[in-house]
Amino acid sequence: MFSFFLTLQIGISYANQPDDSSIKSISKKLSSVEMQWEENKNAVKYQVQVFNSKNKLLKTFESKTSLLKFKSTSGKVKIRGRFLDSYGKFSSWSDLTPIEVPPDPVKFNEADQTNKESFFAGRASNKTMKGKVLINWNQAPQAKKYLLKVYDNNTKTVLEKISNSTSAELFLEAGSFTFSITSIGNEEVMGKESFSPKKITVSSAQISDLNFEVANNPKNENQFEIKLPQKRSIIIIGKLEYSYHMSERIDKPWKLVGSLFEVKETIWSPPGNLTPGKYKISFWGRKDNWQDSIPFEYEFTVKPTINDLADINPN
Structure with missing residues (x-):
């Protein structure tokens, strides 16, 4: 009695990744199939036949051992086998055993x-x-x-x-x-x-650039307005920074005044209680699951008033 007890299917292996010149021929390479079956002590040699899925005979192999290796295209095949004993008589063919020959896996660089x-x-x-x-x-x-x-x-x-x-x-x-x-x-x-x-x-997607309009007050250089854009589902975040006091006359790194704030009004003006000095106001749009818009930045200077100067030099 001839029976298969183990079938191994092994794809082609490369010592190195194929270069571009061999890519076109890769799909034509055959997959390697390795089969092993139960050894019969009376067998002198074995015969194995390979059929396609429509039972058409593709190839007959002979082997002196219970191990056979051959090349095949990928797909579904059927195999059967028999052995020749020392008296020159073949055993009956085994039942057809269906196997699948897979293509090689993808190899990454x-x-x-x-x-x-x-x-x-x-x-x-x-x-x-x-x-x-x-x-x-x-x-x-x-x-x-x-x-x-x-x-x-x-x-x-x-x-x-x-x-x-x-x-x-x-x-x-x-x-x-x-x-x-x-x-x-x-x-x-x-x-x-x-x-x-x-x-x-x-x-993530980024909010498109928003339009901020600055309107200066010609009668008071310490006063101006910034008109904020109104976009559905977009909130406006503001940040006020301070650089130096008027008496210092030296640029310093920007220092945050207070904390970030959400602007709910349509117009922003600088608070009236700011210390004289150099300032920068920044605004940007924010929306869930989006990148913030590119910040709008505007630098301005709060100059001392007559009262401020009087406090500094009462004489």
């Missing part, structure tokens, strides 16, 4: 394995809140197409798609992602899932 700063980048659109990212990978022998899976930081699958080439255009929300490629061969036989060492990073 060695440089991406060591470079932790390498990633595919995109920026989310202000309109769609999604960013376009183009990713690519190396061709795998015997692969006809590829299954792409994208995972978030919680290993949850956020996207699956089939690609007939070695690249794909993705549209993802802001965040950091990992992805895997699974090669698919003939008759939809799946290879091994390979995870890319290169991540995908999509930065």
